[in-house]
Amino acid sequence: MKTIFGTLINCAMFVPALHAQVIDNTDWKAFLSRHDLVWKQLPTRFEDAAYTGNGKLGAMVFTADNGQALRWQMGRTDVHFQAMRIPIGDLLLKPRGKILSGTMRLDLWNAEVRGKITTNKGAIEFRTFTHTDQMVNVFETIATGDEKVSWSFAPGLAVNPRKIHRKEPIEVADRNEPPVATTEGDIFISFQPLKPAGGHATAWKIVDSGDGKTTVYASVGFADNDRAAKAEAVAAVAxxxxxxxxxxxxxxxxxxxxxxxxxxxRLESFYYIQMYKMASATRPGRPALDLMGPWFRGTPWPKIWWNLNIQLSYWPQLTGNRLALGESLCELIDGGAEALAKNAGKFQADSAAIGRSSGYDCVRPVGAEICNLPWALHNYWLQYRYTMDEAKLRRLFPLLKRSINYYLHHLAEGTDGKLHLTQGYSPEYSNQPTPNPDCNIDLALLRWGCETLLATADKLKVDDPLIPRWKDTLARLTPYPQDENGLRISASVPFAESHRHYSHLLMIYPLYIMTPEQPENRALVIKSLKHWMGMPARLAGYSYTGAASISAMLGEGDEAARYLNKLLDTKILPNTLYVESGPCIETPLSAAASLNDMLLSSWGDRIRVFPGVPAAWKDIAFHNLRAQGAFLVSAARKNGKTQWVRVKSLAGEPCRIRPGLNGDVKATIPLKVVEPGVFDLRLAKGEEAFLYSGDALPVMTVAPVAADPARCNYYGLQK
Known part of the structure; x- marks a missing residue:
C-alpha cells in the first residue's frame, strides 16, 4: 500500500488484546462434502464429465459406446503437434453385462472420483484420482456378482484440431503415422509418432488383486524421440x-x-470447484494454463490465447490466497523471454511482444494486436504485489520495460501537442481499422506500464535512463477517447455494437487506474459499464464476470451478484466447465475471482472489506484471504453488519484499510484515521491487528454459514 505514516493523530480507540485470535471452526471434510459434484446418472460427454489432474497430467470420466462403456480420457497439457494441443486417447472400461445405471461423486476433499455402475450381470464400483506428485492416473474397480471388467485403448487423432473443427482438408504435412501398440512385460504401450520427430506414449498396467478387484495405473510420456517418450510413461507406471x-x-x-x-x-459450491479445477490444472514447475488445462475436447482454441484468456485464468489465486497456482504463468514468461524479444521483430533489441496465440514456446510475432504481453505482465505484477517478493519484481522489471518500449516505438506527437499511439488493435471488436490508433486498451496499458516502471525503479533504487521518457509519456499521453455513451474503442471507433470483451474498459478493470473513487471518473465508469452491458447480443460468459467485478468496485453488490448468477444460470455447464466453440477455462475461473472482488479488494492504496456484497447476504465469513502488500485478512458479517476484521502482515508493508465496521472502530493496535471509515495501521512483518466496534473485543470465530439444502451438491448431473 502506498501510504505515508505521520504522527498518530485523530486516533481511533486503541484497546490492547494479549491473546486475541481467530478461531477456525471449519470441518473441511464435512464442509466440502456439501460442494462435491454428484452424478445421479453417468455423464456422456466432456461438458458433464468428472475430471482429475495434477497440473500436468489429467483424466476425464464419462461414458462411451452409447453408454455401454466408461471412458477414462487421458490428458496431458504439454502434448502438442504443430504447437497445438491434440487428444491423447481413452482407456475404455467395458463390463461383461449391459449397463443399466450408474452414479458418481467428485470428492473435493480427497480429489478423487468414486462411482458405481449397475449392469444386468452385477455391479462395478470404481475410484479414480490423478496423483498430486507422481505422474500417474489411478483407476480402481471392484466387480461383484457375475461382472468382470475388460480394458482397451482408443488412441486420439493426432492432427491439427483447428482444421478438424473447421472441417478443412487435412494435408499430408498435417498427418502423422498411426499409433503403434507394444508391450514391455506387463505394461501396455500405445505410441503416437509426431512429425518431425518423437511423439507421445500412453502406458498402462493392470493389476488384478483377486476377488474382482483390479487397479489400472496409466501415464503419458512426451518427448522429441520415441524412446524417451516411452521410457517416461513406462517409468511412471512401473x-x-x-x-x-x-x-x-x-x-x-x-x-x-x-x-x-x-x-x-450454489455460488459457494461453484467457488470451491474452481479452486479444485485450478489446482488440478496448473502448479509451480508445470505447464501454464491454456484454455483447457490437462483435459481435451475438440476445439478451435488449442493454444495459449494472450488477448484475454490466459490473463483471466490467473486471477482467482490472488485474493484466494493460493498464490503457488499463479507461478506457472511467471515461469512461462521468464522462460520465453528470448522468444518474446524476437516476436518484436525490428525492435527486438530493446522490446518484447507476442501475438494473439502461441504454443508453450511463446513464439508468435506480434501483429496489429500489441496489447497482449503488457496485459500478461500485469498478472506477473499482481503475483508480486500479493507476495511482495522482491526477487520476482527484479525479474519483472526488464520484461515490463521491454514490453512498454514496444509501445514507445509507436508514439508520435500530434498537432495537439499530445502523444498518440500510431499502432494498436482492440481485441476482437469488429469493424475497426488495422491498425487502430489510440485504442483505449493500449492507452490504458501504456499508462499503467509507465506508472509501474517508475514505481518499480523507485522501489529497487534503479536510476534507469528511461525514467524521463516514462514521466513525459504520462504527462503528455492523449486522454482516453470517450463520447456521450462513455469510453470508446478508440479515437476513431465508438463502442457501437455488442462486444464480449471489456478491452475498452481495461483502465477500470483490472488495471484500476480509472476508478469510481476518483470523483471526476465515477460517472464515466457507471455510464461505460451500462452502455457495454446494455447491448447483450454478443456478450459471453466472461462479460458477466467483468461486469460483476466492476459492479463490486462501485459498491453495487446486488448488481455484482446478479451478473454472477446470470452466468451460472445461462452459461456454466453441469461440471462447471465452459465452452465457446471449444473449452474456455478462464471464464469460470474469473467468476471465482469476481466473488473474491465482492468480499475483499485491495487496488489503489487501501484494503476494502466486503466492498461489494449484496444486501441479501446477511451472514458471511472469510478467513485468510490475501490483499496486495501481502496481508492476510479475515472477517465475519452477521445480520448484515461486519462484526470484526483481522489483518496480518506478511511483509511489513504500510497498511490502509476500510474495514466496513459501523460506529466507533476500535483495534488491538493504534489506528490513524485517514478519512471517515478508513484507517492506517502500523504492522511489522508477522504482526496482526483486530478491528471491531462495540464495547468489547468479540469472539472471532470463522465457520461455514448455514447452507440451503436444496442447493447443496448442485453441480454434476441430477435425474
Missing part, C-alpha cells in the same frame, strides 16, 4: 508404488489456505 496418503495430504493442506462462506450455496 515405478514406486502410488501413495494415496501423500496425494490426500497435499489436498488436505491445500484447502485451508483460504476460506469463504456465503449464503448463496
Amino acid at each position: 515405478g514406486p508404488s502410488v501413495s494415496e496418503e501423500s496425494h490426500r495430504r497435499w489436498w488436505h493442506n491445500f484447502w485451508p489456505e483460504g476460506f469463504v462462506s456465503i449464503p448463496d450455496t
